[in-house]
Amino acid sequence: MEAKAQKIVKSSRMRNVASKLVSNKAALLGLAIIVIIILLCALAPLMTPYNPTKPDFSAQVQPPGGAHPFGTDKLGRDILARVLYGGRVSILIGLSGAVGGMLLGVIIGSLCGYFRGWLDAVFVKVAELVSIFPQILLVLVLVTILQQSMYNLIMIFIATGWVATFRMVRGRFFSLREESFVEACRVFGLGDLSIAFRHILPNCLGPVIVQLTLNTAGFILQEAALSFIGLGVPSGTPTWGNIMNAAKEIVSINQYPWVWLAPGLAIALFVLGVNFFGDGLRDALDPKQI
Amino acid sequence: MSENKDILLSIRNLKTHFHVRKRVIRAVDGVSLDVRAGKTLGLVGESGCGKSITAHTILRLLPKTARIKDGEIIFHSRKRQPVDLLKLQPSGKEMRGIRGNDISMIFQDPMSSLNPVYRIGDQIVESILEHENTTRAEAMERALEMLKRLSIPSAEKRIREYPHQFSGGMKQRVMIAMGLICNPELLIADEPTTALDVTIQAQILELMQELQRQLGFTIILITHNMGIVADVADDVAVMYMGKIMEFGSKEDVFLRPSHPYTRALLKSVPVLGNSGRDLLEPIRGSTPDPSDLPEGCSFAPRCDFAKPECGQAIPYVDVGNGHLVRCVLAEGREVRDGQ
Numbered sequence: 001m002e003a004k005a006q007k008i009v010k011s012s013r014m015r016n017v018a019s020k021l022v023s024n025k026a027a028l029l030g031l032a033i034i035v036i037i038i039l040l041c042a043l044a045p046l047m048t049p050y051n052p053t054k055p056d057f058s059a060q061v062q063p064p065g066g067a068h069p070f071g072t073d074k075l076g077r078d079i080l081a082r083v084l085y086g087g088r089v090s091i092l093i094g095l096s097g098a099v100g101g102m103l104l105g106v107i108i109g110s111l112c113g114y115f116r117g118w119l120d121a122v123f124v125k126v127a128e129l130v131s132i133f134p135q136i137l138l139v140l141v142l143v144t145i146l147q148q149s150m151y152n153l154i155m156i157f158i159a160t161g162w163v164a165t166f167r168m169v170r171g172r173f174f175s176l177r178e179e180s181f182v183e184a185c186r187v188f189g190l191g192d193l194s195i196a197f198r199h200i201l202p203n204c205l206g207p208v209i210v211q212l213t214l215n216t217a218g219f220i221l222q223e224a225a226l227s228f229i230g231l232g233v234p235s236g237t238p239t240w241g242n243i244m245n246a247a248k249e250i251v252s253i254n255q256y257p258w259v260w261l262a263p264g265l266a267i268a269l270f271v272l273g274v275n276f277f278g279d280g281l282r283d284a285l286d287p288k289q290i
Numbered sequence: 291m292s293e294n295k296d297i298l299l300s301i302r303n304l305k306t307h308f309h310v311r312k313r314v315i316r317a318v319d320g321v322s323l324d325v326r327a328g329k330t331l332g333l334v335g336e337s338g339c340g341k342s343i344t345a346h347t348i349l350r351l352l353p354k355t356a357r358i359k360d361g362e363i364i365f366h367s368r369k370r371q372p373v374d375l376l377k378l379q380p381s382g383k384e385m386r387g388i389r390g391n392d393i394s395m396i397f398q399d400p401m402s403s404l405n406p407v408y409r410i411g412d413q414i415v416e417s418i419l420e421h422e423n424t425t426r427a428e429a430m431e432r433a434l435e436m437l438k439r440l441s442i443p444s445a446e447k448r449i450r451e452y453p454h455q456f457s458g459g460m461k462q463r464v465m466i467a468m469g470l471i472c473n474p475e476l477l478i479a480d481e482p483t484t485a486l487d488v489t490i491q492a493q494i495l496e497l498m499q500e501l502q503r504q505l506g507f508t509i510i511l512i513t514h515n516m517g518i519v520a521d522v523a524d525d526v527a528v529m530y531m532g533k534i535m536e537f538g539s540k541e542d543v544f545l546r547p548s549h550p551y552t553r554a555l556l557k558s559v560p561v562l563g564n565s566g567r568d569l570l571e572p573i574r575g576s577t578p579d580p581s582d583l584p585e586g587c588s589f590a591p592r593c594d595f596a597k598p599e600c601g602q603a604i605p606y607v608d609v610g611n612g613h614l615v616r617c618v619l620a621e622g623r624e625v626r627d628g629q
Contacts, residue, residue: 180403186351188390188417188468192381202407287407287452 027280033273041087050078097157098215105165113173213278304361319532332523400461538613
């Protein structure tokens with residue numbers, strides 16, 4: 001009897017989620033892509049002998065092959081080194097912006113959706129304000145006040161990225177809080193915070209995770225766009241977006257495709273991995289999917 | 291309503307009103323009830339008569355628009371001093387300690403009363419872990435035992451399954467297990483079988499009676515089904531527009547119904563095998579606007595025996611043996627509310 005009960009406890013929900021993830025090929029592939037790219041970027045100094053920012057005028061725009069497997073750009077900088085070092089910044093911005101925004105949106109959305117009242121009224125107005133306010137203006141203001149930096153960019157992404165998650169979570173809470181299982185929780189004496197975060201919130205996580213993967217991809221691309229107009233990460237620091245900016249000129253589009261193809265593929269691959277993994281995670285968290 | 295040691299819950303002159311856009315809806319308007327320990331009280335009435343609000347008032351789980359205007363609900367628990375539930379903070383520690391632990395509730399719709407993302411075992415132990423100082427493994431063992439008691443086949447396997455893997459009747463059994471896991475003294479069952487088909491209804495009711503015999507808890511059974519009340523209740527309270535119209539033992543209320551409303555209700559219940567000549571008699575008219583109830587007896591506008599006196603406040607009359615009727619036609623000893 002004792003052993004049986006132990007067994008029941010042991011096969012917890014997290015283990016179940018993990019086993020479902022492992023059996024999902026696409027999710028595993030996604031996870032593998034994410035892990036490999038992150039590892040490569042983290043271990044960049046071991047992967048390439050080149051300095052990503054140091055120009056080498058003896059080796060300008062060389063096609064891939066030989067000493068430079070991905071070729072070099074117009075200043076003779078090794079593309080592989082730039083993509084690897086740039087990935088550190090891009091991934092950090094994309095992931096931390098998306099995760100931060102998700103956490104903020106989930107917490108505020110849960111509290112507003114559960115308690116409603118003045119708290120909800122205030123944050124709905126704030127969310128409206130944020131979503132109608134042009135992001136570019138916000139970036140301009142912040143850059144002017146604080147100066148250009150990676151951390152400011154992350155802050156801006158968090159400050160603007162929580163709104164979609166907030167709305168989704170709040171909306172789900174509005175319908176879920178009327179379900180009788182919530183009333184049952186109250187009848188069994190559970191407290192408000194426990195009901196909101198432990199019982200209602202897990203029912204909203206599917207769309208939240210999809211939003212997280214979309215935001216990760218979106219922020220990496222937005223960083224590229226902001227860097228393009230000189231408002232993102234300072235141009236001295238390589239990021240996937242910054243490297244692609246080399247493709248501003250018609251010449252490089254026509255004649256040196258490797259200059260923008262490598263960072264472009266890196267973005268596409270990473271975003272793909274995040275999407276695969278996010279999809280798998282969403283299915284694994286849904287008990288109705290076997 | 292005499293003082294009695296066997297009384298578990300005594301409600302006196304309970305008034306729960308809703309304030310909706312300047313209108314006052316008197317959902318519960320002067321309810322007095324005694325619930326005998328270890329027995330089943332059937333609280334019957336049509337939709338909107340205030341039976342669920344009465345139950346929610348007992349648990350102090352009312353929406354924000356509700357106001358408890360008056361009354362007291364004394365809970366004579368074996369475990370603690372008698373306590374007036376209306377004097378406790380609705381979300382305070384004491385009330386939360388009573389909820390689920392001493393007074394528990396099960397709901398009408400088993401489909402939505404279980405959280406779809408948790409295994410049923412995890413949901414059942416939640417209540418134990420909230421109220422008692424015990425380990426998860428021990429709690430799981432108790433949950434397993436309870437599921438077996440509710441005759442859920444291969445409980446060891448099913449305790450690890452999710453709600454969507456259960457049928458309606460099985461879900462209601464799980465719900466009952468959740469309600470009873472902390473060994474409460476009072477179980478409020480709010481239309482527990484309404485969403486189930488008739489054969490499952492009978493099974494669930496039988497199961498509840500069997501468990502009541504084993505564990506000795508008290509049931510308040512809220513229903514609009516006279517048949518179920520006749521089947522399982524010991525005492526019956528008939529409620530109409532926020533008031534108890536008639537209260538007494540099952541035998542008294544069913545065999546000697548003294549309020550025209552109770553009689554009308556009994557006449558409108560279909561009986562299997564009824565010949566075509568015995569037509570059902572619906573109650574004429576419809577329920578009055580709850581925000582604009584008539585003075586005196588709220589059933590008077592629909593009553594065939596209405597008199598001018600019906601417009602005044604009507605006292606309870608004891609027509610014998612604690613069989614109370616709120617009607618001018620009833621003859622017997624007058625009883626004031628609160629006695």
